Amino acid sequence: MQLSLDEARKSPPKPTNFCVGACLVVLGPSSTVLETGYTQEIEGNTHAEQCCLVKQARRHSCAEEQVGEHLPDNAVLYTTMEPCNKRSVGNMTCVDRILRLRKDGRQAIGKVYVGVKEPETFVGVNEGRKRLEDAGIEVIHVPGLEDEILQVATAGHSKKESEDKG
Numbered sequence: 001m002q003l004s005l006d007e008a009r010k011s012p013p014k015p016t017n018f019c020v021g022a023c024l025v026v027l028g029p030s031s032t033v034l035e036t037g038y039t040q041e042i043e044g045n046t047h048a049e050q051c052c053l054v055k056q057a058r059r060h061s062c063a064e065e066q067v068g069e070h071l072p073d074n075a076v077l078y079t080t081m082e083p084c085n086k087r088s089v090g091n092m093t094c095v096d097r098i099l100r101l102r103k104d105g106r107q108a109i110g111k112v113y114v115g116v117k118e119p120e121t122f123v124g125v126n127e128g129r130k131r132l133e134d135a136g137i138e139v140i141h142v143p144g145l146e147d148e149i150l151q152v153a154t155a156g157h158s159k160k161e162s163e164d165k166g
């Protein structure tokens, strides 16, 4: 999660989204970071989780939706903020991007570790966690970095908004 937060700090602050960081990790005796991503790392209106998956797809020369087939069995996603379940028109949500990744008939990403739930600033209550859990994906809150994560996430918001920690 610390590495995801370091990624989030690279995101250009904007008033209209959150600066988020994410990592794709293989859990094991010696865990490996497969990919990192942050909000707007890839040109356009891109999210941190999306950037992780698109970068991983580029590495495997496959489409983003095929990334699951290339992931090892114990691949998990760390993200400073709960994956989004509502986006501006024309953008697929990160929940849908995660849900469509399959490997051997199962969800390719089995666990999502989140630093904070999404503040209600833009979309009200985010049902992302519930949708992931309903599909059998474990969503685990990693405590301890909430204040820093929210500070980084809302760096581009007006003072009033950044004080609203949702």
Ligand code: HJL
Binding pocket: 016, 017, 018, 019, 020, 021, 038, 039, 040, 045, 046, 047, 048, 049, 079, 081, 082, 083, 084, 086, 087, 088, 089, 091, 094, 118, 122, 123
């Ligand atoms: C997560 C991100 C990111 C958000 N959430 N988990 N990762 N930017 O990289 C969620 C927020 C949306 C706004 C605007 N942010 O980004 O709800 O324009 O950024 O689709 O609702 O939506 P767009």
Ligand code: ZN
Binding pocket: 047, 048, 049, 050, 083, 084, 093, 094, 095
């Ligand atoms: Zn998203």
